[in-house]
Amino acid sequence: MSFAGTQRYIATPELMAAVNAAIALQKPLLIKGEPGTGKTLLAEEVAAALGAPLITWHIKSTTKAQQGLYEYDAVSRLRDSQLGDARVHDIGHYIRRGKLWEAFASEQRAVLLIDEIDKADIEFPNDLLHELDAMAFDVYETGQTVRARHRPVILITSNNEKELPDAFLRRCFFHYIAFPDADTLRQIVDVHFPAIDQQLVGHALRAFFQLREVPGLKKKPTTSELVDWLRLLMADELAARQLTDAPAEKALPPLAGALIKNEQDVQLLERLMFLHRRQGR
Structure with a gap:
């Protein structure tokens, strides 16, 4: 066996x-x-x-x-x-x-x-x-x-x-x-969604890993939450377009409730986005 x-x-x-x-x-x-x-x-x-x-x-x-x-x-x-x-x-x-x-x-x-x-x-x-x-x-x-x-x-x-x-x-x-690297996550995504748009996957993984790397985050998004988020993005063309058009550093990703699960993390990310926008002026 x-x-x-x-x-x-x-x-x-x-x-x-x-x-x-x-x-x-x-x-x-x-x-x-x-x-x-x-x-x-x-x-x-x-x-x-x-x-x-x-x-x-x-x-x-x-x-x-x-x-x-x-x-x-x-x-x-x-x-x-x-x-x-x-x-x-x-x-x-x-x-x-x-x-x-x-x-x-x-x-x-x-x-x-x-x-x-x-x-x-x-x-x-x-x-x-x-x-x-x-x-x-x-x-x-x-x-x-x-x-x-x-x-x-x-x-x-x-x-x-x-x-x-x-x-x-x-x-x-x-x-x-260990938490999967980007290549392994792509394989996992392909298993769940064989026909998914690879450009969408690229933008989603970039935003996903940026969220996980935020210092002080109370709960990092996990693989299962990434799969749920992608399922929502595939069903919502407007949200998918927002993800590909907007820089991940300047705004929370669309449908972020699939990834971020508590108010402290939302507030932390909003403060960081605000500071990033101010510095970019």
Whole structure:
């Protein structure tokens, strides 16, 4: 099993090597990078390339590691016992499988995405160490041991909101997705919009990178926001013409709300544009 990118996902040689190294070592692949650089999409494309089912576990601030294994619904069992339901004698009826159990039970090797692990409590990664090492866990209510039929390919994404424990990091193969350069972004744009006007792409990329290079910007625009912005420009000829006609240094780009997502950055850019216009007089 190896990954070489797909028609709709532009993967660098370093990223492909990282995916294949993690598969060969049978270790989770920990992917970090700016939001919007394709970390979550990578798991979808790896699953598609390998012909494997994708199981996604989206992590929230309230997510506990136990939920990835299973949950015992004691409330439903108590209610059924009060109603005289015969199912109360089968405790397995009240065990709900988690995403890790789904991946372990898959009839073919699955791709498991643990998405945005850094959103959870700091102890969350440590609570999964044994299960990820042993590829097995116990269901205490039934005395059952669940073992992986096939070791899943595990991809874990992080936006670096908090540091991950060293013990967890030692068990992962790590790769940081650097922000794409202009040539790679052109390839990504061509994948999304094969018939796009290349002159429009040139002007858009110039304005896009100028925005990203503004010092003090609270949130830099990302790849996914560039794609959304180009989709809007293609649908709005007037906005596209404004982009190609107006120097990016003297005014905010048209439909900038697709790129700039908070008022502080808008105010910063407007001040910089004002100063640039004054200096240009």
